[in-house]
Amino acid sequence: DHENILFGPKPFYPIADGTAGEQMYDALKEYAKIAGCIALTDGHTKENVLYEDIFKVTCRLANSLRNYGLNTNSTIAICSENNLQFFLPVISALYIGITVTSVNDKYTERELLHNFDITKPSVIFCSVQTFKRILKVKTKLKYIKTIVIINHNNGFQGYHGLNSFISNYCDSDFDIKKFRPNSFDRSNQIAFVMYSSGTTGLAKGVMISHKNLVLRFSICKDPTFGNQINPTTPILTVIPFQHSFGMFTTLGYLTCGFRIIIMHTFEEKLFLQLLQDYKVESTLLVPTLMSLFAKSSLIENYDFSHLKEIASGGAPLSKEISEIVRKRFTLDFVRQGYGLTETTSAILITPDTDVRAGSTGKVVPLHAAKVVDISNGRILGPNQPGELYFKGDMIMKGYCNNVEATSAIIDKDGWLRSGDIAYYDEDGDFYIIDRL
Numbered sequence: 388d389h390e391n392i393l394f395g396p397k398p399f400y401p402i403a404d405g406t407a408g409e410q411m412y413d414a415l416k417e418y419a420k421i422a423g424c425i426a427l428t429d430g431h432t433k434e435n436v437l438y439e440d441i442f443k444v445t446c447r448l449a450n451s452l453r454n455y456g457l458n459t460n461s462t463i464a465i466c467s468e469n470n471l472q473f474f475l476p477v478i479s480a481l482y483i484g485i486t487v488t489s490v491n492d493k494y495t496e497r498e499l500l501h502n503f504d505i506t507k508p509s510v511i512f513c514s515v516q517t518f519k520r521i522l523k524v525k526t527k528l529k530y531i532k533t534i535v536i537i538n539h540n541n542g543f544q545g546y547h548g549l550n551s552f553i554s555n556y557c558d559s560d561f562d563i564k565k566f567r568p569n570s571f572d573r574s575n576q577i578a579f580v581m582y583s584s585g586t587t588g589l590a591k592g593v594m595i596s597h598k599n600l601v602l603r604f605s606i607c608k609d610p611t612f613g614n615q616i617n618p619t620t621p622i623l624t625v626i627p628f629q630h631s632f633g634m635f636t637t638l639g640y641l642t643c644g645f646r647i648i649i650m651h652t653f654e655e656k657l658f659l660q661l662l663q664d665y666k667v668e669s670t671l672l673v674p675t676l677m678s679l680f681a682k683s684s685l686i687e688n689y690d691f692s693h694l695k696e697i698a699s700g701g702a703p704l705s706k707e708i709s710e711i712v713r714k715r716f717t718l719d720f721v722r723q724g725y726g727l728t729e730t731t732s733a734i735l736i737t738p739d740t741d742v743r744a745g746s747t748g749k750v751v752p753l754h755a756a757k758v759v760d761i762s763n764g765r766i767l768g769p770n771q772p773g774e775l776y777f778k779g780d781m782i783m784k785g786y787c788n789n790v791e792a793t794s795a796i797i798d799k800d801g802w803l804r805s806g807d808i809a810y811y812d813e814d815g816d817f818y819i820i821d822r823l
């Protein structure tokens with residue numbers, strides 16, 4: 388019975404063909420042609436990376452990974468704080484179809500061992516900051532073949548930096564005009580394994596396919612649920628890249644050709660200075676930072692005339708905080724998104740302009756949601772709280788090597804149980820109430 392099942396609208400653009408790696412390759416190749424087009428800016432050092440730099444390095448690194456012997460059956464890990472190099476191994480792996488697992492750069496050795504035990508990566512791309520811990524972990528895990536330090540050119544302690552790895556493994560006669568990403572079945576090929584405790588405490592590996600990611604790429608370009616595609620639009624993000632929220636928003640921004648100003652650590656004054664100086668049009672926050680800005684005394688000292696939207700996600704945002712921040716930044720609306728690691732990215736998003744204070748938004752295109760009465764399993768109508776369920780092509784493939792945990796959260800019809808209590812109003816706007 389379709390009664391009380393809410394469906395998202397048709398996508399603005401039809402879903403493009405190809406793997407997420409082919410779509411990323413096509414986008415970067417396009418933006419690389421715009422001379423001087425900046426992709427990333429380090430908000431702390433002001434250093435820039437151009438789209439043409441990213442395009443060149445990712446093609447050479449992909450060729451190097453192929454020559455190193457990695458393929459669609461391989462997994463690499465990324466363990467790094469937000470920096471300008473983070474997405475280079477990630478994008479190169481997407482071109483080839485190598486699965487990427489991203490681990491929290493603040494994790495202890497024990498937590499890293501647990502995560503790596505699930506995914507068994509053969510190469511770890513780490514930063515100078517995480518190298519010591521990663522080296523200790525490597526000595527305990529025989530399946531880790533090598534480490535590459537992404538924000539160090541020549542590497543150290545016998546391990547390659549990004550440039551030395553490329554010069555060591557890339558074809559000596561490499562011709563970027565001849566480089567092409569691999570083609571493979573995007574529905575089955577796992578692009579990422581992200582970690583989530585789901586509805587129980589133990590961390591599990593969430594398998595995100597290339598198809599899941601292609602749907603995110605489509606939604607982020609949707610004028611209603613994402614952003615307009617205007618290359619060079621300045622965006623400021625402080626969201627950790629190693630989590631789904633930061634990973635799949637930032638990859639989406641790169642497919643749009645935006646200029647992404649990044650921070651690895653939040654500092655209020657620097658954040659506000661960056662908003663002003665780079666004429667930022669959209670910025671992504673988490674509720675704790677929204678609360679900080681609701682109480683901040685610094686906002687009046689800056690000019691935010693270019694700022695069109697503040698977007699929040701990663702946890703529920705209270706109506707009060709949202710309204711205070713909206714007024715303090717003199718914005719027409721603050722947008723929200725709700726997602727789970729198990730749904731790749733946001734599956735409920737406040738549509739551009741029609742924002743209901745306190746609502747986390749409407750169902751995104753090509754997805755469905757229902758609210759279920761936990762006492763009898765009946766599907767509920769508007770304004771009746773129950774457990775949120777979702778269906779659609781951003782729902783994860785499943786938990787890595789864990790069939791029982793997968794079938795405990797995704798039923799035979801493909802409905803994913805969120806573990807969150809919510810209701811929707813007559814217009815299909817959703818309100819999150821509580822965690823089950």
Ligand SMILES: O=C(O)[C@H]1CSC(c2nc3ccc(N4CCCCCC4)cc3s2)=N1
Pocket residue numbers: 612613631632636698699700701702722723724725726727728731732733736737
């Ligand atoms: O809460 C979580 O576990 C994580 C898993 S992925 C996730 C979210 N991803 C996204 C991706 C995008 C957004 N947006 C905020 C709403 C405005 C337009 C889209 C950006 C919000 C969220 S919340 N939240």
